Amino acid sequence: xxxxxxxxxxxxxxxxxxxxxxxxxxxxxxxxxxxxxxxxxxxxxxxxxxxxxxxxxxxxxxxxxxxxxxxxxxxxxxxxxxxxxxxxxxxxxxxxxxxxxxxxxxxxxxxxxxxxxxxxxxxxxxxxxxxxxxxxxxxxxxxxxxxxxxxxxxxxxxxxxxxxxxx
Numbered sequence: 001x002x003x004x005x006x007x008x009x010x011x012x013x014x015x016x017x018x019x020x021x022x023x024x025x026x027x028x029x030x031x032x033x034x035x036x037x038x039x040x041x042x043x044x045x046x047x048x049x050x051x052x053x054x055x056x057x058x059x060x061x062x063x064x065x066x067x068x069x070x071x072x073x074x075x076x077x078x079x080x081x082x083x084x085x086x087x088x089x090x091x092x093x094x095x096x097x098x099x100x101x102x103x104x105x106x107x108x109x110x111x112x113x114x115x116x117x118x119x120x121x122x123x124x125x126x127x128x129x130x131x132x133x134x135x136x137x138x139x140x141x142x143x144x145x146x147x148x149x150x151x152x153x154x155x156x157x158x159x160x161x162x163x164x165x166x167x
Contacts, residue, residue, distance in 0.1 A: 016133040026162040028120040032089045047153035066103045091117040110138035
């Protein structure tokens with residue numbers, strides 16, 4: 001890859017949002033599939049050396065993705081994305097939060113609405129995700145937990161996966 005692709009991580013403390021924009025050198029359908037199919041999500045949706053593992057996934061409005069981020073020493077951190085709306089290959093919205101292995105949400109940790117859009121540009125696809133928290137304290141909690149660093153590493157893995165899938 002010769003050109004540096006776009007990556008923005010913008011925090012808006014007044015709106016309690018994080019906006020992530022990332023460009024990928026791949027078609028929109030393939031980028032969409034990597035966000036919406038568990039067998040592909042598992043290959044990138046965790047910061048190295050962690051791996052994602054799906055317990056259950058039902059990608060439809062009213063459905064969910066229940067997953068664990070698994071560390072190299074056997075530790076597990078569970079998450080759950082509940083899908084609110086889906087416009088195939090265009091966008092989806094969902095509520096993401098921390099949970100336990102049974103899918104029970106952890107009320108002590110922040111939950112946020114994720115709105116991801118997929119835009120095909122001339123020879124790349126740009127994904128924009130706006131993550132909205134219920135309070136500034138929730139936003140600050142995930143920043144302190146390393147969301148920027150973890151998400152950056154995960155998106156780098158997505159870029160590698162897309163490169164391999166295009167071969």
